[in-house]
Amino acid sequence: MAKRPIEPFRIKVTEPISLPSREERDKCINEAGYNVFRIKAKDIFVDLLTDSGTGAMSQKQWAGIMIGDESYAGGRNWFHFERTIKDIFQKNFVLPCHQGRVAENIFFSTVLRKGDYVPNNTHFDTTRANTMHKGGIAVDLPCAELDDEKSDFPFKGNFDTDGLRALIEKVGPDSIPVVIITLTNNSAGGLPVSMANIAEVRQICDQYGLLLFFDAARFAENAYFIKKYEAGFENSTIREIAQRMGAYADGVMMSAKKDGLANMGGFLAVNDEKLAGRLKELLILIEGFPTYGGLNGRDLEAIAIGLEEALEEDYLAYRTGQIRYFGEILQEVGCPIITPTGGHAIFIDAGRFLPHIEPVRFPGQSLTVELYRRGGIRGVEIGSLMFGGVDPNTGDVLSPKREMVRLAVPRRMYTCSHLEYVADIMAEVVRDKDKLCGYEIIHEPTFLRHFTCTMKELAGKPAGVVSER
Ligand SMILES: Cc1ncc(COP(=O)(O)O)c(C=O)c1O
Known part of the structure; x- marks a missing residue:
């Protein structure tokens, strides 16, 4: 069993979050063109899109x-x-x-x-x-x-x-x-x-x-x-x-x-x-x-x-300990991650997780969409969607070495319970992962396409069994 780190602070101000219904989540992701950057923050339950600017101040x-x-x-x-x-x-x-x-x-x-x-x-x-x-x-x-x-x-x-x-x-x-x-x-x-x-x-x-x-x-x-x-x-x-x-x-x-x-x-x-x-x-x-x-x-x-x-050692021990804990509980439910874990995020090896989806069909994006659909969780693809495409200067086709999904943990914001919730949802995804399908880009800008592009789901049924949540 993974060991929980203890937060070296107590909470003085709270911000409510709520999980939209499955129906609402399906509508949101659809309307967003399957791009989680385009979903309104109010429609997200646990937001692990980035650790950038999202933390709690002291x-x-x-x-x-x-x-x-x-x-x-x-x-x-x-x-x-x-x-x-x-x-x-x-x-x-x-x-x-x-x-x-x-x-x-x-x-x-x-x-x-x-x-x-x-x-x-x-x-x-x-x-x-x-x-x-x-x-x-x-x-x-x-x-x-x-x-x-x-x-x-x-x-x-x-x-x-x-x-x-x-x-x-x-x-x-x-x-x-x-x-x-x-x-x-x-x-x-x-x-x-x-x-x-x-x-x-x-x-x-x-x-x-x-x-x-x-x-x-x-x-x-x-x-x-x-x-x-x-x-x-x-x-x-x-x-x-x-x-x-x-x-x-x-x-x-x-x-x-x-x-x-x-x-x-x-x-x-x-x-x-x-x-x-x-x-x-x-x-x-x-x-x-x-x-x-x-x-x-x-x-x-x-x-x-x-x-x-940020230089305080107890803060850094907790910060890196929380990331390590998150990685351990995800691995316990069968999710392949990049190890050892780093300082701010878990990187899921989406290529290994979804081998039936080719890199050009964005396995990382497929997992990202599924995490939102099932649990209102927002992560980000770091693979062929973010780093692929055509180099606008050289015309070369770019293909990154790995297909990943990053779950970045904002600083001092989520407790270990939030992360355990994500691991529970991941356990459901692991169970139904073979049903996930690939994606195709419909519209993309020249630079940083992952921020604003829209996509469509390819073939077959939209992945997964409808969650009870
Ligand atoms: C390593 C690294 N460099 C640069 C940036 C860009 O910083 P900003 O989002 O403040 O423009 C980021 C943001 O995530 C980053 O992780």
């Missing part, structure tokens, strides 16, 4: 909201925000922006030329899309252990450093404006990157004179895994580990909607003054004055406090 953060200084320039919350980020990431210049993808947009617009290569342990979808949008070529270089289903190597989020060297030798360092490490490696199971791996990537970047940036959305979860699993860090604090990681990078892009424990926000932080100046010009053009960057003063305060709270 009493300290809400208190911080009340001391928001909404001055256009030089507000007091900005100085708290700047000081906190400089300290945690060991950087000289901080540029706030309203979310992570804007940091990516500003950064890539500044450093990328058409045809450039951007290696990453694995690009997140917005990072990939922003790279491609500027005419860049996004190259994923995850470590070999990631594909070894039997391996319980804790740092499966690592960069393939041999692959990085080979790419640099092949295309030349001049066509690589930056190397990015995503911490944790979201699209590869939310798994962490070890300090040794970060150090090795740094050394390669030094050797070839390349910039190293972090996509640091889940830096605190990454630091916790380093403390737990990497020799030599057991007695370090999470802050010390985060600072050590930060010191390896020339710059950081971060969505503060994850380990910033905030509902909105992001930033860029860099060491180089010239680069900071170039980034700032674009920041002013598209986000706002550099002491607010598209955010309210109160948001800056909530993020500054949230970044500190």
Whole structure:
């Protein structure tokens, strides 16, 4: 029996949720074109679409909201925000922006030329899309252990450093404006990157004179895994580990909607003054004055406090413990997941779960739709729908290695009972999984198609027996 972690907080404010009837759920998913992004949140019971901006803020953060200084320039919350980020990431210049993808947009617009290569342990979808949008070529270089289903190597989020060297030798360092490490490696199971791996990537970047940036959305979860699993860090604090990681990078892009424990926000932080100046010009053009960057003063305060709270070890033990527990109870009902579990989500191996549905028919989407139909649960496909299709720059047909469904757990929001409910629904899906069918896209945009595309169900009956719920 899996062991439940205990929440290191008690609940002071509640938000009601309710499960629509099966009939209503069928209508909702139908009207949404079988795309769960298009369903109204009120029609969702347990929302595991993303851990981004969906978490609960603490009493300290809400208190911080009340001391928001909404001055256009030089507000007091900005100085708290700047000081906190400089300290945690060991950087000289901080540029706030309203979310992570804007940091990516500003950064890539500044450093990328058409045809450039951007290696990453694995690009997140917005990072990939922003790279491609500027005419860049996004190259994923995850470590070999990631594909070894039997391996319980804790740092499966690592960069393939041999692959990085080979790419640099092949295309030349001049066509690589930056190397990015995503911490944790979201699209590869939310798994962490070890300090040794970060150090090795740094050394390669030094050797070839390349910039190293972090996509640091889940830096605190990454630091916790380093403390737990990497020799030599057991007695370090999470802050010390985060600072050590930060010191390896020339710059950081971060969505503060994850380990910033905030509902909105992001930033860029860099060491180089010239680069900071170039980034700032674009920041002013598209986000706002550099002491607010598209955010309210109160948001800056909530993020500054949230970044500190994310470093608390009991919080991180509970956070990663809840994900581990969720993975264990899903496995107990026969659901195949990617192991070991990472820091923010469970990744279900939908290809293995539904082998009768070909990747081009989106097995992950089939499971996503079924979880909504049966239990009002919203997850997200991470497979051929999200990362497949045709590369708008090269015309290449893209096919990801794995068909997955991600169940991301918002921070400090759902208790273990909610997760047990999901496992109960999953047990029903496991029982009837052979009845699930594939999907076909009817309409899709050029970039990030999974957000807005519509689909139709293919052949046969809509999957599954009608649930009693
Ligand atoms: C690793 C990673 N990078 C970047 C982003 C984009 O951040 P935002 O949603 O704040 O634009 C996300 C969002 O989920 C992410 O997980």
